[in-house]
Amino acid sequence: MISVRGFCDLNVFSNGENKTSLKSTCQALLDLGYRTVAINSIFNGSVFDTKKKKKKGEMQEKGDVVPPPANQDIIKEFKGKLDIYERLTVSFSTQLQAHKLSQSVNAKMYSILAVIPTTQVAFQYACSVMDVDLITFDPDDIGLVKCSRKMYNLAVDRGLSFEIMYMPAIRDSTARKNIIQLAHFYHAFGKSKHIVISSGAANPFHVRGPYDVINLGLLFGLSEEQSKCSITTACRFLLIKAAGRRLGKTIVIANKDVNIDKEPGKDNVIENDEVDQDFEEPVQKKLRQDCPESSIAPNIDT
């Protein structure tokens, strides 16, 4: 069962090479009071566009374009102190790229999947159909993506979250304008529901303490309660939803054990697309008080 504790920073930038700055960033976050961190790998979706015409005799390139998560050593190093997740951010502009992304095997190995839609079509596709967890944006270039109330509410109803990064606002004034503009759009169109604030930090000088980020959220148009939520409960919601997305559709049936001698599993029917060996329920349900505990665990026919 996923338990997300403390303050969360779900965007620590990693370009795959510099491990020492990543470690020192994680250490800085730990010292400031964060307990949950996600290491982000950014990926440009335009590599999904393959050549349409193939010469005869040329083998089609096989293999996944998306690199697998490569930060397991850092996760082990901070085990017990900091919960580190792996996150993939893909920028895409067409539905074809989105489709290729959903077929990629390595993309499913990441805990969180985020997208940067660069066109209006892509944004609509991400909000309405695409199976992702987080919608974010490139701070240096917003593009022509226009949010609308209908799209925002559609995304929120499906359980998607929107992200605001604060690190680019520290380093660059154009990025700062873009970030504040988009944050105010989210407020205007969506009343700032399901907003996650994260750092996007690449080195330890860019991170800020959790209470400073809460106060910064007030500048982004969030209310006091939403601001505190954006680094605690909204992140928790996102991580649990992402776990649910990875595990697929599952059904839990709880039976009362009338007779232990009977063969288990006769009455249980499990419909699934993908079922995992360790059964995880994405949303914690309140346990019934009068059932004996042994019967709550579901019986799986494997």
Place this chain on the structure above:
Amino acid sequence: MLCPEVWNFSPPACNFKFKRGNFNELKTQCIDLIDLHHFNYLVSVVLPDTINVPEVITDALNEDCDYYRVEDIHVSELVNKDFIEIFVKRGHLIILSDGTNIDTDDCVALIPSGHLVLSLNRQTYQELGLEGKPSFFSRSKPNRYVVQVDLKEQYFTPGKKYYNRVQHCLKENLQLKLNLLVAWDPPEEKICPSSVAAYFSSRGHKVLLCQPRFSRQVSYNVKVPEFFLGDNGDDDDALELIEWLGAFSIGADLDSGAPDNFVNTYQCPLETNDVGAAAHLQWTGYFTYSQIHRLFDRLRQYVLQRTSIPWISLYVQGFADSPVSWGLKEHQFYTNGDNNYVLFLHPTGNYLACSYISPNKRPKSKTKK
């Protein structure tokens, strides 16, 4: 297009409560302020016009104020029947979980009235299975729940359904191991307070003895504000005095606060008197309310002897991460978790008490447009 208002922020909400009276009269006593504030971290006393502080005052919180840190203990240990009979029902026991943040982690507190207060995250609360209420400071979707168990109740004995259920839930459903700060005031003089430490170490837990830290400082040529502690005093003047006291206590430079000073332009707005010296005493540790009460009694007797002293102050700071502030009142930490009080004593017997809780309201859920 609706634009959020991001230029006119109000200062963080803080709540000052003033009380004036005479500590010789029973009707206007301020005992509740001291006796219901269970978790005290820092105590500081400022004595203007004093160079030699009597031993009686410095020893009030230097002797017999040891506390213990029990490591890696499970919460179900606190509902053992013999523990309740020996320590909870007799004397005053305070227990607080150490190193847990009230806004992100699960916290545990035990107060002398016998209530065990658990302040839990939503997930922990749903797994636990005991009845509790959503936190007062949460709105529609609560993230924090408070479970209170009265250990001194008659029906809280083994064999009864309620006790069995509580013990079962705490043992089975809560995998939480905490470090606890423990202090016990025994009911009689001849019982040693360290018997609570002996109890925990006999159950196999690691117990560390901790002692309060004390510092004393005497400053010379100090200009101390005059303050008239009549019944119809002004609250703003009281706030100015408290601000001066705070600046003095941290050793700020209050003399050169002229308008053209670069660093500090603070000038005390009240009338000041030049006294020879002022003493500042500070203790940090984990104090029970009875120890603070003892200090308060000694300060009272001292101030009645010194008729020329302008005032004496006693400032007590509570733990920012305690689940309760006064009595069973729930405490929250939004960006600040202060729950302090300050008492000014005058030689005539009048006093001014001010209690301060930093965030006393629910965080706002709507922005201004």
